[in-house]
Every structure is written in structure tokens, then in C-alpha cells.
Amino acid sequence: MRYWSILFALAAIFTVGAFLYAPFSPDWWLPNMPEDPHHVVSKFGREIDSLYLIILFITGITFIGTQVVLVVAAYRFVDQKDAEGRPLRQADYFHGSQRLEVVWTIIPAAILVFIALYQMGTWADIKFRSSKPKVPPLAEITARQFQWVMRYPGPDERLNTRDDLIVVNDLHFVKNQTALIYLKSSDVLHSFYLPQLRIKQDAVPGMTIPVWFDADTAGDYELACAELCGWGHYKMRGRVTVHETEVEFQKWLDEKLAEQNRSQLTMASGPQGR
Numbered sequence: 001m002r003y004w005s006i007l008f009a010l011a012a013i014f015t016v017g018a019f020l021y022a023p024f025s026p027d028w029w030l031p032n033m034p035e036d037p038h039h040v041v042s043k044f045g046r047e048i049d050s051l052y053l054i055i056l057f058i059t060g061i062t063f064i065g066t067q068v069v070l071v072v073a074a075y076r077f078v079d080q081k082d083a084e085g086r087p088l089r090q091a092d093y094f095h096g097s098q099r100l101e102v103v104w105t106i107i108p109a110a111i112l113v114f115i116a117l118y119q120m121g122t123w124a125d126i127k128f129r130s131s132k133p134k135v136p137p138l139a140e141i142t143a144r145q146f147q148w149v150m151r152y153p154g155p156d157e158r159l160n161t162r163d164d165l166i167v168v169n170d171l172h173f174v175k176n177q178t179a180l181i182y183l184k185s186s187d188v189l190h191s192f193y194l195p196q197l198r199i200k201q202d203a204v205p206g207m208t209i210p211v212w213f214d215a216d217t218a219g220d221y222e223l224a225c226a227e228l229c230g231w232g233h234y235k236m237r238g239r240v241t242v243h244e245t246e247v248e249f250q251k252w253l254d255e256k257l258a259e260q261n262r263s264q265l266t267m268a269s270g271p272q273g274r
């Protein structure tokens with residue numbers, strides 16, 4: 001039955017086609033803006049994309065190699081019988097090959113060590129506490145089922161004081177400025193995910209985790225929860241606004257603070273406005 005080798009060959013041709021197509025059309029498989037296929041708006045993002053492409057290249061070559069061997073072997077060593085129904089070929093029984101096993105253990109191990117060392121610098125920049133930027137925090141973000149509660153420092157520029165601004169699902173920061181946030185969770189595991197910035201960090205109950213990122217293009221992006229955190233996980237989505245200038249950001253902050261003060265006054269004066 002050579003059908004099987006043909007089926008494997010078709011599956012392999014399709015997947016190899018997809019693999020060759022992917023690097024030239026990243027919007028097809030990475031979260032980018034549709035109008036700009038290579039759209040990624042942060043320095044970290046570009047580094048992560050290039051690591052991703054290197055790994056895709058290594059796994060792609062390996063995949064093509066193993067598929068070719070599989071299809072050729074399935075085609076060549078197909079079970080054939082003569083006119084009397086006896087097998088044309090006798091099966092060989094042998095106890096493996098130590099040399100081959102050593103080779104196919106050492107090569108992947110070497111590739112893994114290479115990837116581990118090669119990505120170290122990027123990982124350190126994004127995640128090591130020693131790389132934490134020395135800037136005042138932009139906000140404290142607390143994840144809860146099912147929203148992101150964001151606390152920005154008020155006019156006193158300090159967090160966790162009475163003049164803080166508290167908003168929901170609304171992340172604002174300034175272009176080309178490193179944003180430092182403190183991430184918390186008040187119930188279960190969530191994951192703070194900025195797809196266009198390629199930033200992802202779990203929010204862990206009981207922990208305060210610093211996360212830093214920047215964006216080099218002003219615009220509106222997306223914040224998503226990337227950890228299945230309950231029935232409402234799908235709606236745990238926030239807006240991200242990267243402002244062109246500090247002034248623009250301050251204007252937004254002041255407007256929101258004024259709004260918050262107004263609603264607090266209304267609350268304090270009672271439900272009937274007494």
C-alpha cells in the first residue's frame with residue numbers, strides 16, 4: 001500500500017509550504033497590524049521576533065529532513081508480496097545502532113544549548129530584576145476576574161496614596177519612554193499580554209511583579225489576558241494607548257482625575273444629591 005507514503009508526502013508538502021510562507025507574511029501568524037505585516041512596536045518585540053524566526057528555521061529544517069526520510073522509507077520499504085502471497089523481502093531484526101543514537105542525542109542537545117545561550121541577553125533585558133529600569137512606576141495593575149484595575153499615581157507622583165487615579169482596562173503611556181508597572185492579582189493566575197509589544201507576564205496572587213516595556217510608535221493597541229482564568233476570561237481585554245508626547249498623556253491623566261473627583265463628590269453628597 002503506497003497510499004500511506006503519498007498521504008504523508010501531501011501532508012509534508014502542505015506543512016512545508018506553510019513554513020516557507022510564514023516568514024514572509026508575519027501578520028498571518030504573529031499579532032500585527034493588518035496594514036503593516038511587520039508591525040511590532042517595541043525593541044523587545046523585534047528581538048523576540050528574530051529569535052522566533054531562528055527557532056522556526058531550525059525546527060523547519062529538521063521537519064523537512066524527517067519528513068523526507070519518512071516518505072522515502074514508507075515508499076521504498078512498502079510491504080510487497082509475490083504471486084503466491086509470500087513477502088518479497090524478509091524483515092531484518094537488529095538491536096538499534098548505538099552510534100546513531102549518540103549522534104541524534106548530541107545534535108539536538110547542542111542546538112538546545114545554542115538557543116539557551118543565544119537568547120540569554122534578550123531574556124535578561126526583559127525579565128531579570130537587575131535590568132529593571134530606574135524610573136518612577138507608571139502604574140500598579142491588579143488583575144481580577146475579569147478585568148485589569150489600573151492605579152496611576154496622582155499629582156503627588158506617588159503610588160498608593162489618596163490622590164491616585166483608578167481606571168479599569170485602560171493602559172496609557174508615552175512613546176519612547178520606558179513604562180514600568182507593578183503587576184498583581186487579587187484572585188487567580190492571569191497573564192498580562194501586550195501582543196504588539198510581545199510582552200507577556202503572569203500575574204500571580206500574593207506577588208508584586210515588576211514589568212517594563214516601551215513602544216516606538218504612538219497608537220492604540222491591545223491588552224489581553226493570556227491565561228485561562230475562569231468563565232469570563234475572553235472578555236478580560238484592555239485598551240492600550242501610546243501617546244505621542246508627555247503633554248498628551250498628562251492631559252488624559254488630568255481629565256480622568258477630574259472625572260474621578262466629580263464622581264467622588266457626587267457620591268459624598270448622597271444618592272439624592274443632598
Ligand SMILES: [Cu+2]
Nearest residue numbers: 190225229236
Ligand atoms: Cu485573566
